């Protein structure tokens with residue numbers, strides 16, 4: 496069972512994503528509320544894949560990404576954000592993010608859910 500860490504400052508999004516992932520056969524190791532907790536929880540759980548929001552208080556997703564990659568060059572991190580600026584997405588990819596998924600994700604939409612699961616699978620399979 497693939498182990499996933501969700502990092503998002505929206506408790507509602509984390510809860511919804513957690514439920515959807517669990518119904519898809521994933522284990523959600525925990526949900527972090529900001530980048531600081533994200534870095535902390537990554538070290539604690541060493542999950543297979545991280546779903547990482549960008550806009551968060553205390554430490555945003557970009558800084559969180561950099562910190563996790565510094566801790567583990569092999570970390571598989573998927574940015575999940577409403578941010579549309581290509582520069583921000585490119586910057587995250589350049590810093591080691593595996594991929595980017597556009598928010599909002601409607602977990603009742605089978606196609607969107609399938610895309611999310613497929614991206615997690617690709618990330619988990621990446622060496």
Ligand SMILES: [Mg+2]
Pocket residue numbers: 503504505548549550551
């Ligand atoms: Mg956010």
